[in-house]
Amino acid sequence: MKTTKTIHLKNRPTGKPELTDFDFTTSEIPELKEGDVLLRSKYVSVDPYLRGRMSDAPSYVESFELNKPIASGSIAEVLESKNSNFSKGDHVSGMLQWKETQVATADGLIKVDPDKAPLSAYLGILGMTGLTAYLGLTEIGKPKEGETLLVSGAAGAVGSVVGQIGKILGLRVVGIAGTDEKIALLKSEFGFDEAINYKTTENMTEAITEVCPDGVDVYFDNVGGEISEAVLFNINTFSRTVNCGAISVYNNTEPPKSMSVQPFLIKKSSSMQGFIVHNFADMHPAGIQQLAEWLDQDKLKYTETIRAGFENIPQAFLDLFEGKNKGKMVVKI
Amino acid sequence: MKTTKTIHLKNRPTGKPELTDFDFTTSEIPELKEGDVLLRSKYVSVDPYLRGRMSDAPSYVESFELNKPIASGSIAEVLESKNSNFSKGDHVSGMLQWKETQVATADGLIKVDPDKAPLSAYLGILGMTGLTAYLGLTEIGKPKEGETLLVSGAAGAVGSVVGQIGKILGLRVVGIAGTDEKIALLKSEFGFDEAINYKTTENMTEAITEVCPDGVDVYFDNVGGEISEAVLFNINTFSRTVNCGAISVYNNTEPPKSMSVQPFLIKKSSSMQGFIVHNFADMHPAGIQQLAEWLDQDKLKYTETIRAGFENIPQAFLDLFEGKNKGKMVVKI
Numbered sequence: 001m002k003t004t005k006t007i008h009l010k011n012r013p014t015g016k017p018e019l020t021d022f023d024f025t026t027s028e029i030p031e032l033k034e035g036d037v038l039l040r041s042k043y044v045s046v047d048p049y050l051r052g053r054m055s056d057a058p059s060y061v062e063s064f065e066l067n068k069p070i071a072s073g074s075i076a077e078v079l080e081s082k083n084s085n086f087s088k089g090d091h092v093s094g095m096l097q098w099k100e101t102q103v104a105t106a107d108g109l110i111k112v113d114p115d116k117a118p119l120s121a122y123l124g125i126l127g128m129t130g131l132t133a134y135l136g137l138t139e140i141g142k143p144k145e146g147e148t149l150l151v152s153g154a155a156g157a158v159g160s161v162v163g164q165i166g167k168i169l170g171l172r173v174v175g176i177a178g179t180d181e182k183i184a185l186l187k188s189e190f191g192f193d194e195a196i197n198y199k200t201t202e203n204m205t206e207a208i209t210e211v212c213p214d215g216v217d218v219y220f221d222n223v224g225g226e227i228s229e230a231v232l233f234n235i236n237t238f239s240r241t242v243n244c245g246a247i248s249v250y251n252n253t254e255p256p257k258s259m260s261v262q263p264f265l266i267k268k269s270s271s272m273q274g275f276i277v278h279n280f281a282d283m284h285p286a287g288i289q290q291l292a293e294w295l296d297q298d299k300l301k302y303t304e305t306i307r308a309g310f311e312n313i314p315q316a317f318l319d320l321f322e323g324k325n326k327g328k329m330v331v332k333i
Numbered sequence: 334m335k336t337t338k339t340i341h342l343k344n345r346p347t348g349k350p351e352l353t354d355f356d357f358t359t360s361e362i363p364e365l366k367e368g369d370v371l372l373r374s375k376y377v378s379v380d381p382y383l384r385g386r387m388s389d390a391p392s393y394v395e396s397f398e399l400n401k402p403i404a405s406g407s408i409a410e411v412l413e414s415k416n417s418n419f420s421k422g423d424h425v426s427g428m429l430q431w432k433e434t435q436v437a438t439a440d441g442l443i444k445v446d447p448d449k450a451p452l453s454a455y456l457g458i459l460g461m462t463g464l465t466a467y468l469g470l471t472e473i474g475k476p477k478e479g480e481t482l483l484v485s486g487a488a489g490a491v492g493s494v495v496g497q498i499g500k501i502l503g504l505r506v507v508g509i510a511g512t513d514e515k516i517a518l519l520k521s522e523f524g525f526d527e528a529i530n531y532k533t534t535e536n537m538t539e540a541i542t543e544v545c546p547d548g549v550d551v552y553f554d555n556v557g558g559e560i561s562e563a564v565l566f567n568i569n570t571f572s573r574t575v576n577c578g579a580i581s582v583y584n585n586t587e588p589p590k591s592m593s594v595q596p597f598l599i600k601k602s603s604s605m606q607g608f609i610v611h612n613f614a615d616m617h618p619a620g621i622q623q624l625a626e627w628l629d630q631d632k633l634k635y636t637e638t639i640r641a642g643f644e645n646i647p648q649a650f651l652d653l654f655e656g657k658n659k660g661k662m663v664v665k666i
Contacts (some may be wrong), residue, residue, distance in 0.1 A: 052596070052600075221595070224593060224595045224596070225593075228595070237612065238612070243595045243598045243599050244599070245599070246593065246595045246596050246599065256592070256593045256596075257590045257591060257592055257593065258590060258591075258593045259589070259590055260557060260558075260579065260589045260590065260591045261594055261605070262554065262557040262561070262576045262579045262605075262607070263385070263557070263579050263589075264607070265576045265605060265606060265607030266576050266577070266578070266579065266607035266608065266609060267385075267607065267609070268607060269606070269607050269608060269609055269612040270606065270607050271604055271605065271606035271607070272594070272595075272598060272604065272605045272606075273598060273602070273603065273604035273605070274595070274597070274598030274599035274600065274601060274602050274603050274604070275599065275602060276599060276600070276602055279570065279571070279602040
């Protein structure tokens, strides 16, 4: 039986994940059953939310099993098919295991067209990243023309798209990021009206007040933690917070504490809602269509950080927590 | 010029308010201008949210001024009127100052009928309390038949009404309160399916899981703090939390810390929204009509704790924080 390179979760990380939490191994490739496809991974997405799945704390998303392969959004080529919907040579997107080659059922696999956009784009702007930005902002944030949109993690994969969509929809858009280079990029490249470097800003509450003189109507939150506390002092009545990510606390070993949000929400009749793109699956096709249209009209720009080599997947993942990516981080196999 | 007994805010309380934070004084009663009415207070409402108004911390509701009268929902009799909408002998409800007698403009005054319901009911079940329960639950909680509703501060003025409305709407209703007597009352008097005494329960997370085996779909939160942390481990996907009050943290001297809600909201695509009844003023008339109808059909019961005497208003307010009230606390003048 043939084998393939595979990456297992070896330990549940305590605090920041390390390379030693991953195990490079080989696994067998079983025979295809009726309905299966044999896939070779081409691009693998690494995402902050995977940190939650490595933990077994009750407060996080569904856990990966120890000594089993990790899985994430991936693009693969069909090498062999026993499924009438897919043919040899097709490219597909889906939640795949960290294996060079694997047998998969067709569940959740979507055909993608390498002639319409680069394959990696289907993991980003035309995939989960773009859909998270678009559906999170429109379905939860319910933005109205002329309102102020604040985005944390603004230079990240999701944040940079959220800001651009905010501009398309006619909002004033302010971003928060962690390097001067990112701040410059937000304004010059992605059209943000203002941006704040939280690492060089002493009083975030005041800094936000300054660049959001009319308060914050929609807060698209990718980070949680202290930055989001400062935002609470600036939210408007009936404002909406989209809780999309909390990278600042994913590595905490205990459920993190922060300022109680309830008194602020009460005072402002303000809402917060968590967003996971999988829970809005019925809206994905229309979302991708809208994103593709804007992309085609040159209204959306996206950045990627592409690493190379199957064996570099774990390091690429770790680098997310150091902010070493600009935009979507993917690994080309 | 005539004078009247008046209660001022003397100090901004630090932590728990004390009697010495209030000043009993007299103030002059000015002449009536065109459009004014002269009112004698009959019932004065004391409410936990007033604690927030005594503070000048930026995170809370609009502050009372020092050495000025406190104001709260009150029922008064019209002694004299220079306003064509009100006549001598009418009874009105409105946000009035803590004075025995006062001159008021007609702004926000609503005529109430002592023949249809006891006057104190217009501060409770047919007033802000009932409206808070009804509109908070229906507009923010969006309850659906068959779902599980969890109510904290369940034996309080708002909580006991929320639970009953939940039952009317066909939900499974669970309450949280702080004495065995209250727990018994919730089940025997207000029709709650289950109730938990948080003071005698060691592990609230597990206790909630036990009585909410299908999870929590709607959480009507009157208390915030640790109880609400335990609820987070039990919320369902797409669940809704109504942040109505946070009595557990109103006396904190610093913005209180609690477990970060964001990771929980994200995992469950769950929402939280603050609710202040004043922000839904256009829905008040329809709400009062619905509440009056249920009251008339004996579908709603309410409890009141009525204290007597103008000079006992501050003590009645302080007693809220000791849980000494059952249902709505009012002071009869």
